[in-house]
Amino acid sequence: xxxxxxxxxxxxxxxxxxxxxxxxxxxxxxxxxxxxxxxxxxxxxxxxxxxxxxxxxxxxxxxxxxxxxxxxxxxxxxxxxxxxxxxxxxxxxxxxxxxxxxxxxxxxxxxxx
Amino acid sequence: xxxxxxxxxxxxxxxxxxxxxxxxxxxxxxxxxxxxxxxxxxxxxxxxxxxxxxxxxxxxxxxxxxxxxxxxxxxxxxxxxxxxxxxxxxxxxxxxxxxxxxxxxxxxxxxxxx
Numbered sequence: 012x013x014x015x016x017x018x019x020x021x022x023x024x025x026x027x028x029x030x031x032x033x034x035x036x037x038x039x040x041x042x043x044x045x046x047x048x049x050x051x052x053x054x055x056x057x058x059x060x061x062x063x064x065x066x067x068x069x070x071x072x073x074x075x076x077x078x079x080x081x082x083x084x085x086x087x088x089x090x091x092x093x094x095x096x097x098x099x100x101x102x103x104x105x106x107x108x109x110x111x112x113x114x115x116x117x118x119x120x121x122x123x124x
Numbered sequence: 125x126x127x128x129x130x131x132x133x134x135x136x137x138x139x140x141x142x143x144x145x146x147x148x149x150x151x152x153x154x155x156x157x158x159x160x161x162x163x164x165x166x167x168x169x170x171x172x173x174x175x176x177x178x179x180x181x182x183x184x185x186x187x188x189x190x191x192x193x194x195x196x197x198x199x200x201x202x203x204x205x206x207x208x209x210x211x212x213x214x215x216x217x218x219x220x221x222x223x224x225x226x227x228x229x230x231x232x233x234x235x236x237x238x
Contacts, residue, residue: 015167046228051132051230052230053128053213053227053228053229053230053231054168054213054215054228055228056226101167101168103167111173112158112170112173113168113170113226114170115167115168115169116167117165117166117167118165118166118167
């Protein structure tokens with residue numbers, strides 16, 4: 012069982028470039044989320060999904076897109092990278108809505124120059 | 125506004141002692157509260173969950189208390205070891221349903237000194 016796998020681990024982008032952060036889980040979890048973690052800010056929810064074909068915005072969705080075509084995969088797209096998107100990004104999954112632990116990936120450290 | 129506060133200063137403790145970390149919240153009525161451990165360069169790892177109607181939960185050397193009157197959770201590690209050194213995050217659900225609404229604190233860094 013690999014759990015939650017994120018790729019890449021590190022990425023440097025130029026302002027204006029686009030890219031996709033990949034997230035895959037092999038635990039058949041319905042719920043998946045993307046967070047960003049910045050110093051002094053804690054984890055902040057970007058987008059989440061409660062099942063294949065269903066996504067919704069979290070606390071800080073601007074500049075990011077998501078889709079959920081399968082249960083396993085939940086990619087995060089940066090449409091036009093900005094220096095303010097420099098952060099560590101974590102994908103998480105869980106079995107149900109609330110009252111359950113979340114499983115996190117190893118994170119993607121993104122720098123936008 | 126809703127706020128979760130964890131001590132932003134690092135907590136240094138001698139090996140063998142009990143470490144106590146605090147999570148305070150305001151303007152929430154959480155249904156449950158979770159604690160996670162995060163090592164440098166890694167994602168958070170779930171440790172314990174405590175529900176609003178539970179006063180205390182234990183797991184091996186870990187103990188969590190949840191006081192909804194004080195709006196506070198305490199996380200204890202007894203007989204602390206250098207391997208316990210990490211950042212500990214609390215997370216709570218401001219409503220009684222909806223994982224997507226879980227909010228995380230900024231974490232407290234614990235350093236256990238041999």
